[in-house]
Amino acid sequence: MQVYNTMSLEKETFKPLHEGIINMYVCGPTVYNYIHVGNARSAIAFDTIRRYFLYRGYDVNYVSNFTDVDDKMIKAAAEQGITVPELADKYIAAFNEDTLPLNIMPATVRPRATEHIPEIIEFVQDLIAKGYAYEVEGDVYFRAKKFKGYGILAHQDLAEMESNAAGRLDDGEMARKEDPMDFAVWKGANDGAISWRSPWGQGRPGWHIECSVMATKYLGNHLDIHGGGIDLAFPHHTNEIAQTEAHTGEKFVEKWLHNGFVTVGDEHEKMSKSLGNFVTVHELLKQVDDPMIIRFFMATTQYRRPVAYSQRNLDQAARNLERIRTGYRNLQFRLATATVGSDAAIEEKAQAFVDTFVAVMDDDFNVQDGVTAVYNLVNLANTYAIAADVKTDTAQFILRQIAELMNVFGVDGMAQDDILDADVEALISEREAARAVKNFSRADEIRDTLTTQGIVLEDTPQGVRWHRA
Structure with a gap:
């Protein structure tokens, strides 16, 4: 298996x-608002990677945090007239509510920064004792340049980074820091x-320190994978490396994986709360009939690539998903008339598509070629469904493979639930209306839809009769 490591910029x-176990940490949201589609993209991308590891037989310890205290949260809580913990509880509940329909698996551990204040303080004390951090007027800063190789993950010129850092500081911070590159722990x-309470007076943790503390607490000092959005490579993950390795004396992470942005508009502008061009998942779920469309849309773009969010692209995803489901249901319907046995030649073709899926997914989780393998499997299902003789074992083998591969993408609902009688009657009425105006293509489409759901129509002189197959 090959993965692209941001540290080396190579696969x-x-x-x-x-052996057999993967320890994986993914940075979670700061819970001061509903998550937007860009936040969901990261959660879905790494959930898909996690699911593929599970498909390949690994046990995955998956830790993803909630940042539940920072300046944005303090401001938002004040605006809403509630406490920061109340704000955090509100939007953590919203996160859970919004990610459930997207079929994002619960993390093995979902820690909150405020639950780890004693560990954070101990971590900072150790950094001070080792000379990597210093206290000034109640603030504690990490000496960035003391850490050998600081900034390597960002692949930026250190002098340029220093200049940019200096430009963001006010006079007070500049006076307190030994160096503009130093960051607050x-x-x-x-x-108010x-x-x-801490050894340095009343205070709260810096942003970066929480992930170092929680990652090492729950996964150990040396992780297999650390993930997050590409915007976190600097400064967040850069600072995590420095402070964690300074504390443990060990390599922190083997592979750094970063997902691409969600973009909007003709200019492909990054979706973000700060730019005001975001769509919350909370609102989008109200607009989309099937949350699996959102999941399929996000999960079938390779994690490092940008996702172009638009209604047109969502509609295309809906059509592609329906194509897969229809193929699955066509073959599922034929099980009712299948004969006992198997067809080795058909199963061999199906297995070849599954083998292709594994090969391309082993290449840095190439979901775009992976879903192509699924389409090929669905085409086989459609062809086999109209064969004169369908074997039960072979049909079930193909159906099982489609369902398992779609589960890697986090998409369920392949099988069709029983259609209600009222819905059948409504579709028959629509079909009759279409025939009356000679819209025979729509009439045939409705008949085909009902057929795939096990509904048999009989056109008689007295009208349309129907029954379940």
């Missing part, structure tokens, strides 16, 4: 540190907002 052979806080 590298992936082999777990512990603890922030003094006497503003949420804070905790």
Whole structure:
């Protein structure tokens, strides 16, 4: 298996540190608002990667955090007239509500920053003791340049990074820091907002420190994979590496995986809350009849590539998903008249498509070629469904393969639930209306739809009769 490592900017052979087990940490959201489609993209991308590891037989320890205290949360809580913990509870509940329909598997552990304040303080104390951090007026900063190789994950010129950092500092920060590149691991806080007692006075953790503490607590000092959006490579993940390895003395992460942005508009602008061009998943779920369309749309773009969000692309995903489901149901329907036995030649063709799926997914999770293998399997299902003699074992083999591969994408609902009598009658009425205006293509389409769902129509002089096959 090959994965693209942001650290080397190359595909590298992936082999777990512990046989059969993968320890994986993915940065989660800051819970001050509903998640938008860009946030969902990261969650779906890494959930799909996790599912593929499971498909390949690995056990996956998957940890993803909630950042439940920071300046944005303090501001949002004040605007809403509630406490920061109340704000966090509100949007963590919303996150769980919005990700459930998208079939995102629950994390093995979903830790919150505020639940780990003692561990964060101990971590910071160790950094100070080792000379990697220093306290000034209640703030604690990490000496970035003291860490050998600082910034390597960002692949940026250190002088340019230093210049950019200096440009973002106000006079107070510039005076407190030994170097513009130094970053806060603890922030003094006497503003009346949420804070905790520490050896340096009242304060709260810096953003980067929480992930270092929680990743090592739940997964150990050396991780197989650390993931997140590409915008986190610098400064967040860069700073995680520095402070974690300074603390443990060990290599922190084997493979750094980063997903691409969701873009919007003709200019392919990054979707973000700061730009105001975002669509929340909470609202999108109200507009889409089937949440699996959103899941399929996101999961079938290779994780490193940008996803172009538009209604047209969502509609295309809906058509492609329906194509797969229809093929599945066509063959499922034929099971009713199949004969006992198997067809080795057909199963061999199906297995070849499955083998192709594994080969392309082993190449840095190439989901776009992976879904092509699924389409080929569906085409085989459609062809076999109209064969004169369908064998039960072979039909079930093909159906099982389609369902298992679609499960890697996190898409379920392949099988058709029983259609209600009222829905059948409504479709028959629509078919009769279409025939009356000589729209025979629509009439035939309705008949075919009902047939795939096990409904048999009989046109008689007295009208249309129907029954279940």
